[in-house]
Amino acid sequence: DAKTTQPPSMDCAEGRAANLPCNHSTISGNEYVYWYRQIHSQGPQYIIHGLKNNETNEMASLIITEDRKSSTLILPHATLRDTAVYYCIVRVATGLSSASKIIFGSGTRLSIRP
Amino acid sequence: DAEITQSPRHKITETGRQVTLACHQTWNHNNMFWYRQDLGHGLRLIHYSYGVQDTNKGEVSDGYSVSRSNTEDLPLTLESAASSQTSVYFCASSEHATSNTGELFFGEGSRLTVL
Numbered sequence: 001d002a003k004t005t006q007p008p009s010m011d012c013a014e015g016r017a018a019n020l021p022c023n024h025s026t027i028s029g030n031e032y033v034y035w036y037r038q039i040h041s042q043g044p045q046y047i048i049h050g051l052k053n054n055e056t057n058e059m060a061s062l063i064i065t066e067d068r069k070s071s072t073l074i075l076p077h078a079t080l081r082d083t084a085v086y087y088c089i090v091r092v093a094t095g096l097s098s099a100s101k102i103i104f105g106s107g108t109r110l111s112i113r114p
Numbered sequence: 115d116a117e118i119t120q121s122p123r124h125k126i127t128e129t130g131r132q133v134t135l136a137c138h139q140t141w142n143h144n145n146m147f148w149y150r151q152d153l154g155h156g157l158r159l160i161h162y163s164y165g166v167q168d169t170n171k172g173e174v175s176d177g178y179s180v181s182r183s184n185t186e187d188l189p190l191t192l193e194s195a196a197s198s199q200t201s202v203y204f205c206a207s208s209e210h211a212t213s214n215t216g217e218l219f220f221g222e223g224s225r226l227t228v229l
Contacts, residue, residue, distance in 0.1 A: 102159065
């Protein structure tokens with residue numbers, strides 16, 4: 001799986017949009033971009049994923065550049081409960097390759113300030 | 115509801131002891147993973163499996179072993195626990211069917227302390 005690069009920390013004011021960047025310049029054509037977050041002492045939680053097109057769900061939006069070498073996770077209206085470490089990973093989604101080494105980096109520690 | 119559970123949630127052991135951490139999932143997922151997480155590090159992959167009788171080494175497999183005798187369980191064994199293995203361990207599972215999100219489902223973690 002391709003490696004990703006994320007800033008170690010960010011902060012955002014409550015109620016504002018939080019934009020978390022991720023670089024994945026060596027991503028392969030069949031690899032998806034996934035975002036997870038980990039709230040203190042809990043297991044990581046899936047947020048969203050995408051291949052080429054931008055995606056949106058009830059939690060967040062995912063913007064993937066046209067060359068797929070980077071992406072941005074957007075939390076539209078950040079709350080204090082969004083304080084967590086956010087992980088960007090790239091991996092094959094289906095088939096036997098989906099069990100290959102899924103590598104998490106150090107993630108971005110997002111702090112939401114009141 | 116289907117779920118993934120880990121046990122024990124907390125364990126203290128002594129150096130040299132054998133320890134087994136259990137992971138059980140009820141989604142019938144093919145893929146299962148074990149990660150460890152230490153302060154200052156993200157999740158690091160220990161072992162993974164894509165089906166019964168299949169196991170593979172991850173980034174930090176030394177000192178750990180797993181076995182996959184059925185779909186539901188992937189126990190992680192520390193044959194001779196070392197202080198460097200004090201960590202929080204997370205188990206995860208996913209499906210590798212042709213039509214799914216490929217989402218990883220994580221357990222709540224097992225905190226292991228080796229004295």
